[in-house]
Amino acid sequence: MSREKKMTKKRKAGGRRSPLAAAALILIGLVATGGVYAGATAAVAATNDDSAVSTSHASAEDGEKLFQANCATCHGLNLEGTDNGPSLMGVGELSVEFQVSTGRMPMQMQGPQADQKPVQFTEDQILSLAAYVQSVAPGPEYPSAEVLDGEGDVAHGAELFRINCAMCHNVAAAGGALTQGKFAPDIQDTSALHMYAAMVTGPQNMPVFNNTNLSEQDKRDIISSLLYLQNEQQPGGFTLGSLGPVSEGLFIWIFGIGGLIAVAVWITAKSN
Structure with a gap:
């Protein structure tokens, strides 16, 4: 091999990049990209914070x-009410949130009272409805x-609760029937x-x-x-719906007396 070829080969070998250089370039790129992303995220967060009030x-x-x-x-464009629904003047955000978030409103049809059904709005929409009513007619x-x-x-x-509520809602809060197709709902999961x-x-x-009838502390x-x-476990076992003597009497009639009759029939068949 001639001297010129050897010198050319050495120059090519000396011009090659080290494997560490490629790794360093990748690391620098990742750091730069991470810095840009962090800055953009902070800017977006700041924008969201600024727009939270709006x-x-x-x-x-x-x-x-x-x-x-x-x-x-049903309730009128200005909450004044119509023949199909009452005025919402003064009901406030609390009533709107209660009625809508329990599915009682909007009603599917006129009836003795609005029953619970699947909720038709999201939580944000319910709060928005409540905020609107509160802004127009505070309550x-x-x-x-x-x-x-x-x-x-x-x-x-x-x-x-026993003095003021149990006559309709049952002493165990299981609800009960009222007159003309109306009822007091159970509040065991409310x-x-x-x-x-x-x-x-x-x-x-x-x-x-x-607050004249029941103070805030009384309500609490x-x-x-x-x-x-x-949250409390029932010490008596199976509650039978906590409906009192009606369900308990029916249970005894069907299973108690029915069991005695079955035993009597068995004894008679055995003796024969």
Whole structure:
């Protein structure tokens, strides 16, 4: 091999990149890309934070559109009511949230009372509807978290429930029948917010319990006692729906007397 070829080969060998250089370039690229992404994410987050207030202000506007499309036929464009539905003046956000989030509204048809059914709106839409009604005709508002915390006087709440509520809702909160096709629903799975809303707004045939009838602390105690019932195991075993002597008597009639008759028939057949 000539000297010139050797020199050319050495120059080519000396010009090759080290394998570490490629790894370094990849690392630098990843760091740069990560930095750009982090900066863009922070900018988007800041934008979302800045627009959070405007979104909350716009919820009433969204609620107005939902109301006009789904509620105005019965309640009127200005909440004034019609022949098909009552006025919503003064019902407040608490009543709207209760009625819509339990599926009672919109009603499918006129009847003795609005029954629960699958909810037709999302949580955000329900809050928007409530915010719109509250902005037009203010009424009862959401309670403080303390009222719903379940840390009230359970014994006092149970006594108040027996005095004020059990005649319709049953002492075990299992509900009961009323007159003319109406009924008091069971509240064994009802949320604390909806218990409070029912007491304050008086839906269907329920009376309104304002602070003159039941103070905020009284309401807290009643809610605490009902939440206690929901979480407490039944010491007597199978509750038979907690409907009292009707279901218990039917159970005894069918299984108790039926069992005695079966034993008597067995004894007779055995003796024969």
